[in-house]
Amino acid sequence: xxxxxxxxxxxxxxxxxxxxxxxxxxxxxxxxxxxxxxxxxxxxxxxxxxxxxxxxxxxxxxxxxxxxxxxxxxxxxxxxxxxxxxxxxxxxxxxxxxxxxxxxxxxxxxxxxxxxxxxxxxxxxxxxxxxxxxxxxxxxxxxxxxxxxxxxxxxxxxxxxxxxxxxxxxxxxxxxxxxxxxxxxxxxxxxxxxxxxxxxxxxxxxxxxxxxxxxxxxxxxxxxxxxxxxxxxxxxxxxxxxxxxxxxxxxxxxxxxxxxxxxxxxxxxxxxxxxxxxxxxxxxxxxxxxxxxxxxxxxxxxxxxxxxxxxxxxxxxxxxxxxxxxxxxxxxxxxxxxxxxxxxxxxxxxxxxxxxxxxxxxxxxxxxxxxxxxxxxxxxxxxxxxxxxxxxxxxxxxxxxxxxxxxxxxxxxxx
Amino acid sequence: xxxxxxxxxxxxxxxxxxxxxxxxxxxxxxxxxxxxxxxxxxxxxxxxxxxxxxxxxxxxxxxxxxxxxxxxxxxxxxxxxxxxxxxxxxxxxxxxxxxxxxxxxxxxxxxxxxxxxxxxxxxxxxxxxxxxxxxxxxxxxxxxxxxxxxxxxxxxxxxxxxxxxxxxxxxxxxxxxxxxxxxxxxxxxxxxxxxxxxxxxxxxxxxxxxxxxxxxxxxxxxxxxxxxxxxxxxxxxxxxxxxxxxxxxxxxxxxxxxxxxxxxxxxxxxxxxxxxxxxxxxxxxxxxxxxxxxxxxxxxxxxxxxxxxxxxxxxxxxxxxxxxxxxxxxxxxxxxxxxxxxxxxxxxxxxxxxxxxxxxxxxxxxxxxxxxxxxxxxxxxxxxxxxxxxxxxxxxxxxxxxxxxxxxxxxxxxx
Numbered sequence: 031x032x033x034x035x036x037x038x039x040x041x042x043x044x045x046x047x048x049x050x051x052x053x054x055x056x057x058x059x060x061x062x063x064x065x066x067x068x069x070x071x072x073x074x075x076x077x078x079x080x081x082x083x084x085x086x087x088x089x090x091x092x093x094x095x096x097x098x099x100x101x102x103x104x105x106x107x108x109x110x111x112x113x114x115x116x117x118x119x120x121x122x123x124x125x126x127x128x129x130x131x132x133x134x135x136x137x138x139x140x141x142x143x144x145x146x147x148x149x150x151x152x153x154x155x156x157x158x159x160x161x162x163x164x165x166x167x168x169x170x171x172x173x174x175x176x177x178x179x180x181x182x183x184x185x186x187x188x189x190x191x192x193x194x195x196x197x198x199x200x201x202x203x204x205x206x207x208x209x210x211x212x213x214x215x216x217x218x219x220x221x222x223x224x225x226x227x228x229x230x231x232x233x234x235x236x237x238x239x240x241x242x243x244x245x246x247x248x249x250x251x252x253x254x255x256x257x258x259x260x261x262x263x264x265x266x267x268x269x270x271x272x273x274x275x276x277x278x279x280x281x282x283x284x285x286x287x288x289x290x291x292x293x294x295x296x297x298x299x300x301x302x303x304x305x306x307x308x309x310x311x312x313x314x315x316x317x318x319x320x321x322x323x324x325x326x327x328x329x330x331x332x333x334x335x336x337x338x339x340x341x342x343x344x345x346x347x348x349x350x351x352x353x354x355x356x357x358x359x360x361x362x363x364x365x366x367x368x369x370x371x372x373x374x375x376x377x378x379x380x381x382x383x384x385x386x387x388x389x390x391x392x393x394x395x396x397x398x399x400x401x402x403x404x405x406x407x408x409x410x411x412x413x414x415x416x417x418x419x420x421x422x423x424x425x426x427x428x429x430x431x432x433x434x435x436x437x438x439x440x441x442x443x444x445x
Numbered sequence: 446x447x448x449x450x451x452x453x454x455x456x457x458x459x460x461x462x463x464x465x466x467x468x469x470x471x472x473x474x475x476x477x478x479x480x481x482x483x484x485x486x487x488x489x490x491x492x493x494x495x496x497x498x499x500x501x502x503x504x505x506x507x508x509x510x511x512x513x514x515x516x517x518x519x520x521x522x523x524x525x526x527x528x529x530x531x532x533x534x535x536x537x538x539x540x541x542x543x544x545x546x547x548x549x550x551x552x553x554x555x556x557x558x559x560x561x562x563x564x565x566x567x568x569x570x571x572x573x574x575x576x577x578x579x580x581x582x583x584x585x586x587x588x589x590x591x592x593x594x595x596x597x598x599x600x601x602x603x604x605x606x607x608x609x610x611x612x613x614x615x616x617x618x619x620x621x622x623x624x625x626x627x628x629x630x631x632x633x634x635x636x637x638x639x640x641x642x643x644x645x646x647x648x649x650x651x652x653x654x655x656x657x658x659x660x661x662x663x664x665x666x667x668x669x670x671x672x673x674x675x676x677x678x679x680x681x682x683x684x685x686x687x688x689x690x691x692x693x694x695x696x697x698x699x700x701x702x703x704x705x706x707x708x709x710x711x712x713x714x715x716x717x718x719x720x721x722x723x724x725x726x727x728x729x730x731x732x733x734x735x736x737x738x739x740x741x742x743x744x745x746x747x748x749x750x751x752x753x754x755x756x757x758x759x760x761x762x763x764x765x766x767x768x769x770x771x772x773x774x775x776x777x778x779x780x781x782x783x784x785x786x787x788x789x790x791x792x793x794x795x796x797x798x799x800x801x802x803x804x805x806x807x808x809x810x811x812x813x814x815x816x817x818x819x820x821x822x823x824x825x826x827x828x829x830x831x832x833x834x835x836x837x838x839x840x841x842x843x844x845x846x847x848x849x850x851x852x853x854x855x856x857x858x859x860x
Contacts, residue, residue, distance in 0.1 A: 068487055068493070069458055330751055387738075
């Protein structure tokens with residue numbers, strides 16, 4: 031099944047917005063085993079949008095449009111779908127009434143323009159949008175599926191999960207159930223992971239195994255098809271168990287879990303708090319630790335010690351440790367972690383010191399030391415990160431969170 | 446002049462990489478007044494890539510391809526250009542020799558595959574890539590321009606600036622010189638900025654004025670065409686002066702300067718150091734302050750005080766300030782800034798406290814207090830940020846850096 035993603039909006043062509051929607055949808059499609067051959071961005075122009083939809087219907091089995099379904103005259107996606115599929119526009123009276131009520135409850139009259147959101151191509155249907163006022167649109171046209179979703183990422187995500195992916199899966203599965211499990215691993219590259227699973231990869235087609243690299247993370251997708259979801263789950267279970275057994279602590283999450291959510295859950299379970307001491311990453315680790323709602327239950331704070339004397343002053347790193355081993359050393363990283371635990375009053379402290387470049391001093395750019403203190407002990411590791419300053423900082427931040435996970439679960443040295 | 450951007454790479458369709466190249470190129474094209482109607486992503490597939498190039502040549506005056514020019518069999522852009530334009534492949538003997546020498550100097554033999562990078566479509570030319578081994582390609586075909594650039598952003602940026610934009614400008618300008626100046630403003634929305642310049646906008650066509658919104662920043666682009674660059678510069682100068690006069694401290698940078706680079710230069714000029722005290726932004730301000738090379742000359746560190754008792758302990762915020770005014774208050778933000786200045790030993794301290802959501806406590810989500818301490822005084826401002834947790838944090842980080850700029854230049858209250 032081939033799916034084409036079309037993002038609508040002049041602001042993307044002008045570079046005012048990065049088209050991250052396409053990447054999000056692409057990843058979700060790939061996880062479920064759908065193919066994408068093209069992804070297109072087109073501006074808010076009726077003729078070009080219509081032409082783009084025609085082309086997409088022509089060469090794909092399903093088309094997912096994002097953007098252009100709001101209330102303003104610039105929002106042309108509904109009209110363009112009508113024209114591309116030679117349909118009239120229908121009107122959802124119930125939704126129009128709902129819109130009017132909503133505005134009334136705010137003490138205001140519905141602007142006439144906003145009624146455009148009650149329109150949809152004849153033969154199609156509205157997909158409810160719980161986070162916004164623009165409902166999505168779904169239409170089957172000559173055995174092709176067309177979806178129009180909001181451009182606002184958070185609204186789009188919900189409609190994609192609740193309405194688009196299930197319909198695609200149902201259609202692709204020919205009434206059968208397709209179940210995907212994504213095991214997320216960190217600590218080895220794609221080829222090393224693939225090597226460890228090579229015999230499994232070649233000996234099974236249902237479930238099938240696929241690898242997806244995403245930054246430093248390698249995702250292993252298991253896809254099974256069966257008559258029911260339960261039967262597909264039963265096909266996946268033994269393979270998943272075998273892979274988990276082989277990869278051990280490399281696997282850190284499943285499906286939509288993230289390293290931030292996994293860490294947060296681990297800490298809550300243990301009743302532990304967390305903090306950071308950062309030099310090179312300069313706040314990125316702290317920022318990640320508080321990125322998701324509920325962070326204040328475990329995250330207390332951090333000391334960003336960019337200057338050496340702040341490492342000594344606020345983190346009590348002994349001058350002789352720095353003089354003997356250098357600022358970028360496991361010894362200094364461990365002293366920073368221990369100091370942060372004391373200063374911040376936390377159970378787990380993550381410390382990072384390194385050289386991001388481009389100006390390397392005592393060490394080549396990309397040399398990084400990460401230390402993690404837990405109530406059990408404090409350990410450090412030296413890493414070498416490739417790439418430029420920005421990339422080194424991003425990869426180091428991920429590595430720091432992952433090493434914290436390994437330290438907390440006591441699997442630091444097996445990884 | 447219409448330009449189409451084509452990004453080549455299956456990893457983008459799979460969502461493993463966000464196509465930020467297209468946004469970067471789109472912004473650069475828009476700044477120079479070129480139009481883009483479509484932006485396409487296509488996978489590493491010879492047939493589909495060829496078809497995409499044909500379509501792009503058909504409907505645009507210039508095509509910029511990114512990616513697919515490396516040495517592996519997956520890299521198909523050169524071949525696809527040949528097929529789409531019915532040309533043979535030529536071989537750059539000089540570059541092949543250079544490649545061999547380079548590998549030899551590393552004590553290794555050049556892998557035969559890598560010689561593919563010496564190939565280019567007949568009639569075209571190589572564009573040197575100082576940051577990588579894959580040279581770009583430029584070709585004029587039936588009055589259309591075709592560029593193939595590396596997919597690695599840092600390599601692509603350079604080739605775009607040095608080889609692509611000048612050629613596009615030269616062609617569009619019909620031998621004339623087109624000069625652009627981009628004035629970057631922060632502090633008012635696009636419509637408010639446009640209103641202040643409305644008479645200028647309508648009374649001048651050369652130079653012309655255009656507005657580009659990019660996050661919280663509004664860019665004002667002045668474009669002048671003349672026989673020479675100097676003559677175009679002379680056309681821009683009085684208009685630029687008038688706009689700067691009207692917008693005053695809203696303008697923070699010109700062309701490729703950023704708020705980070707501007708702040709760093711201001712601090713170096715004054716011999717001042719900087720640090721941060723962050724609650725809600727949790728390290729994002731510190732991370733930005735150290736994002737560019739040379740940061741260690743001015744940036745010393747930060748205290749991330751997510752928990753209230755860390756605000757009191759490490760930043761000496763008096764308990765009565767928090768009890769009387771609340772954690773999210775100008776008074777607490779100012780106390781954090783003063784505390785950070787003392788704790789970190791810095792001249793300028795930026796403090797942020799606020800509620801990012803989704804769980805609002807004493808204040809609605811998006812309520813933010815920023816304080817800046819300079820050697821002159823400490824001031825605070827309350828801001829209300831729209832959007833979700835992530836967006837509130839990003840916009841607040843920008844606001845904090847911008848308010849630091851205003852505080853340092855002593856123009857805080859006029860903005």
